Amino acid sequence: MDSISDRIQEMGLTLPEVPRPVANYVPAVVHGDLCFTSGQLPLVDGRLVATGRVGDQLGWEEAKQAARVAALNALSAAAAVAGGIDALAGVLRVTGYVQTAPGFYREPQVIDGASELYRQVFGDSGNHVRSAVGVASLPLNAPVEIACVFRLAAYRDA
Numbered sequence: 001m002d003s004i005s006d007r008i009q010e011m012g013l014t015l016p017e018v019p020r021p022v023a024n025y026v027p028a029v030v031h032g033d034l035c036f037t038s039g040q041l042p043l044v045d046g047r048l049v050a051t052g053r054v055g056d057q058l059g060w061e062e063a064k065q066a067a068r069v070a071a072l073n074a075l076s077a078a079a080a081v082a083g084g085i086d087a088l089a090g091v092l093r094v095t096g097y098v099q100t101a102p103g104f105y106r107e108p109q110v111i112d113g114a115s116e117l118y119r120q121v122f123g124d125s126g127n128h129v130r131s132a133v134g135v136a137s138l139p140l141n142a143p144v145e146i147a148c149v150f151r152l153a154a155y156r157d158a
Contacts, residue, residue: 004085007121015076015085019043022139029075034153035082039097039145040073041138042066051141055104065145067096067113070146074114075121078150086153089116090125093149099142100134107132114146125151 008015018027019040029038049086054063071094079085097113098104111132118126128148138145 004121007123008085011120013072015079016044016073018077018080019046019073022042028074028081030081030152033154035078035088035150035152036149037077037146037150038072038093039139040070040077041140041142042069043073043146044069046141048142050072050143052143053099053101054143055103055106056101058143060104060106061099064113066142067098067103067111067144067146069115070142070144071114071117071148074146074148075118076152078157079147082096082150082152088122089151090122090155091128091148091150092119094118094128094130095147096130096132097135097138097145098132099136099138099144104134107134110144111146113144118148 025038033129050058050062050066051068052058054060094114096106098110
């Protein structure tokens with residue numbers, strides 16, 4: 001079986017630098033055999049890939065791509081505190097927040113950007129429980145925010 005780092009390389013992805021927190025918190029923590037991430041925004045090189053309310057300034061397809069970027073940032077944050085990407089065994093939970101215009105109801109399709117990435121990276125271990133929530137606003141006017149709970153590789157050996 002390919003390692004997670006091999007799979008990411010085969011996908012043509014590179015783990016980004018962990019985005020700097022925008023307030024007083026840490027990007028991720030390990031507790032026992034779990035790694036919890038703070039909400040991650042769709043930042044690339046310190047800049048949002050998109051801004052605004054989904055269903056108004058932004059289409060859901062574009063927001064889905066932003067969710068994928070935020071999910072990659074969450075993966076990077078988890079890897080940084082877990083001892084590297086191969087220290088992660090899978091994802092257990094994804095919570096996705098979508099800044100929505102009134103009447104927008106496609107939050108699940110937007111957060112599929114994160115879910116699909118994790119299934120590609122982890123295979124069956126990327127299957128997870130999930131919440132997709134529409135909200136009035138997000139930090140920095142981001143369209144999405146992703147927070148996760150990952151299993152550590154040591155869990156496989158338990």
